[in-house]
Amino acid sequence: MNALLLQLPLFEGNEGVSPDLASYDFIVVNTSAGKDSQVMMDVVATAAADAGVSDRLVAVHADLGRVEWPGTRELAAEHAAHYGIRFEVVQAGGGDLLDRLEARGMWPDAARRWCTSDLKRGPIRTLFTRLAAEYRNAGGGAPCRILNCMGLRDAESPARRRRAAFRFDESASNGRRHIDEWLPIHGLSTAEVWERNTAAGTRHHPAYDLGMPRLSCSMCVLASRSALVRAAQLRPEIAAEYVRVEVRIGHRFRKDFSVAEIVAAAQAAPAGSAPVTEWVA
Numbered sequence: 595m596n597a598l599l600l601q602l603p604l605f606e607g608n609e610g611v612s613p614d615l616a617s618y619d620f621i622v623v624n625t626s627a628g629k630d631s632q633v634m635m636d637v638v639a640t641a642a643a644d645a646g647v648s649d650r651l652v653a654v655h656a657d658l659g660r661v662e663w664p665g666t667r668e669l670a671a672e673h674a675a676h677y678g679i680r681f682e683v684v685q686a687g688g689g690d691l692l693d694r695l696e697a698r699g700m701w702p703d704a705a706r707r708w709c710t711s712d713l714k715r716g717p718i719r720t721l722f723t724r725l726a727a728e729y730r731n732a733g734g735g736a737p738c739r740i741l742n743c744m745g746l747r748d749a750e751s752p753a754r755r756r757r758a759a760f761r762f763d764e765s766a767s768n769g770r771r772h773i774d775e776w777l778p779i780h781g782l783s784t785a786e787v788w789e790r791n792t793a794a795g796t797r798h799h800p801a802y803d804l805g806m807p808r809l810s811c812s813m814c815v816l817a818s819r820s821a822l823v824r825a826a827q828l829r830p831e832i833a834a835e836y837v838r839v840e841v842r843i844g845h846r847f848r849k850d851f852s853v854a855e856i857v858a859a860a861q862a863a864p865a866g867s868a869p870v871t872e873w874v875a
Contacts, residue, residue: 613760613776615645618741619734620725623653623679624718626745627670627799628809630779633787634745636794637778639677651679654721656714659690660832661811663801676796684717691811692839699843701815709811718742719766726771737772746777749784804828815848819856826860833857 615621623638625631635653642648653674657667667683674681688694691709695701702709722740729738742763748755759780766773779787791798799809805824808814812829813822813836826833836853840846847853 613741613774615642615647615650615741618647618650618739618774619729620652620738621647621650621741622718622721622725622743623651623674624742624744625653625655625670625673626809627655627666627673628745629787629791629798629802630745630747631670632673632745632796632798633782633790633794634743634779635673635677635679636790636796638743639679641778648678651677652682652721652725653679654682654684654718656717657683657685658713658811659685660835661691661813663799663806663809663812663829666799666809669797669799673796682721684721686713686717692835695839696843700845701840701847703815703848709815722766722771722773730770736770737767738770739772740774742766742773742775744775744777745779747782747787748780749782754780801828813853813856819851819859822856823860823863826857827863830857830860833860 621638621642623631623635625635639648639651642651653670655667655670671681686694688697691713694709694712698708722742725740726736726738730736746754746757748757757777757780759777761775763773763775782790801809806828807821808817810817812832813825817825833853833856836847837857840853847856
């Protein structure tokens with residue numbers, strides 16, 4: 595085991611970033627049940643135990659509906675139960691991603707990631723509101739201090755590389771709650787993520803064993819073409835739904851290719867395609 599992985603909560607690339615966990619009323623652990631959320635939960639749970647504040651942990655899963663890989667919500671609950679963490683599920687009103695696509699008439703893209711704000715960030719903020727109310731009802735004074743932990747890593751994209759590993763989240767804060775954001779595994783490599791998950795002993799989602807490099811939406815618009823082709827092979831029924839939506843709204847999935855082209859490539863490729871190694875197009 596890499597000794598660096600045992601020195602919590604500091605990691606290479608995040609030197610000096612070590613929030614005082616005892617200063618927060620709640621420590622929220624975002625979990626998609628993916629490998630990064632999985633290792634981030636282990637890191638935060640270990641740090642909270644060391645600080646004597648494990649009872650302040652709350653895991654939250656934003657349920658994405660039918661576009662989510664089967665078994666994701668259940669696995670997120672399993673990961674939380676492994677550490678004895680309270681588990682909450684939030685879900686956006688007004689339907690899932692495909693319903694919202696039809697209403698908006700356009701796909702999200704890197705510059706307009708409304709899928710993240712509508713289906714993840716917005717619903718998770720409703721949990722912040724509930725937690726702040728719990729705090730007040732228990733006699734706490736305003737503002738309720740919440741540490742929002744996410745498993746974003748700098749190796750995933752240029753945008754995530756530029757993201758601060760610790761910051762005050764002004765847009766999520768108000769007079770009743772103070773929200774800080776912490777990215778505990780921001781500097782970890784993919785190899786280190788898998789190493790620590792193996793050591794932790796928690797189960798990973800089977801989609802990884804079937805060739806997917808990430809556990810995002812089954813067919814994320816930001817994924818590489820090869821990842822999308824593999825996803826369409828694994829979930830042909832949801833890929834067909836994407837094609838139907840693309841036709842109905844008259845908006846191309848991406849400028850460089852349509853969903854219909856992805857499905858055609860998936861059907862033409864060998865059934866046992868090799869695992870995808872890249873995610874970003």
